[in-house]
Amino acid sequence: MLIKLAFVAAMAIIAPLPKADATFTSGSLHVERYGNGGSPLIFIPGLGAGPWSWSEQIAHFSKDHTVYALTLTGFDGTAFAPAGDLFNSFENDFWFMLETQKIEKPVVIGHSLGGTLAFALASTHPDRLRGAIALDGLPVFPTLAMSTATQRYDAAQKLEPQIAAQTHDQLLTYNIGFMQTVGVLTPELVTPAATLESKSDPKAVGAWMAQDLRHDLRPQLPKMTVPFLEILPYAPGGAFTKEQTVAFYRSLVSGAPNIDVTVIDGARHFAMLDQPKAVDDAITQFLATLK
Numbered sequence: 001m002l003i004k005l006a007f008v009a010a011m012a013i014i015a016p017l018p019k020a021d022a023t024f025t026s027g028s029l030h031v032e033r034y035g036n037g038g039s040p041l042i043f044i045p046g047l048g049a050g051p052w053s054w055s056e057q058i059a060h061f062s063k064d065h066t067v068y069a070l071t072l073t074g075f076d077g078t079a080f081a082p083a084g085d086l087f088n089s090f091e092n093d094f095w096f097m098l099e100t101q102k103i104e105k106p107v108v109i110g111h112s113l114g115g116t117l118a119f120a121l122a123s124t125h126p127d128r129l130r131g132a133i134a135l136d137g138l139p140v141f142p143t144l145a146m147s148t149a150t151q152r153y154d155a156a157q158k159l160e161p162q163i164a165a166q167t168h169d170q171l172l173t174y175n176i177g178f179m180q181t182v183g184v185l186t187p188e189l190v191t192p193a194a195t196l197e198s199k200s201d202p203k204a205v206g207a208w209m210a211q212d213l214r215h216d217l218r219p220q221l222p223k224m225t226v227p228f229l230e231i232l233p234y235a236p237g238g239a240f241t242k243e244q245t246v247a248f249y250r251s252l253v254s255g256a257p258n259i260d261v262t263v264i265d266g267a268r269h270f271a272m273l274d275q276p277k278a279v280d281d282a283i284t285q286f287l288a289t290l291k
Helices: 002-013 051-061 086-100 113-124 149-164 168-183 187-197 202-214 218-223 242-253 276-289
Strands: 022-026 029-034 040-044 066-071 107-111 131-135 228-234 259-265
Touching: 002 187, 022 086, 029 051, 029 086, 040 051, 040 113, 051 066, 051 107, 051 187, 051 276, 086 113, 086 202, 107 113, 113 131, 113 202, 113 218, 113 228, 131 276, 149 202, 168 187, 168 202, 228 242, 228 276, 242 259, 259 276
Parallel strands: 040 066, 040 107, 107 131, 131 228, 228 259
Antiparallel strands: 022 029, 029 066
């Protein structure tokens, strides 16, 4: 009961999701549909998160678009269905969803891990997308960008069992620390966001994190011909200036032929919680450029 009350309190601070018009599954994906008009948008949350992380954008854009919000297996209270390669499983389930639901040329919008998955989708079948956006998600894990494949693999092998073995309370403690230092700039959002993050299965968080660390999609970027927007949140006071951070991000996505980078000031990793209107505006401006 106390855990349930904590979730209710968290959603009182983070914008509540509107009522979904439909829910369904596509393989390992749990999908909620909002709205029923305009061009389709598909939102993918990041590591350990659910549609709640995009709640303001779902409410805003579902007025004029058909919005699909995905939940990755094991996240946000869903059961974890392990797969040999979670990235491949996700892609198969995603394209199957487009086929069975008759979703034509969506724009994919992903955060963090969801942004990395947007890179994967855009490089695999750019012809099936209208555009793609990554909010602080990159084709390679940024702190391992200069590492070899063996070093990334070793880091993943070490980290996965450590995360998987965590209890709910340990995961919550970790998520509070993450939100305080990396996740959000707004203090009032720290505990609510961490509480909602901690609904996820630690085994799923560990498995997805490990696969994210292993993947380097930069060699695939030349195939990513679809229009793409990288949204970079920036808060002053860190180790690098804004100019240095933008230059680093641009270097990681430079292989993509049709990509732009825009900055959201006054925000950390969960920029859509810190600066929801600025994120809305960036998405709106990008959509306006698409044919």
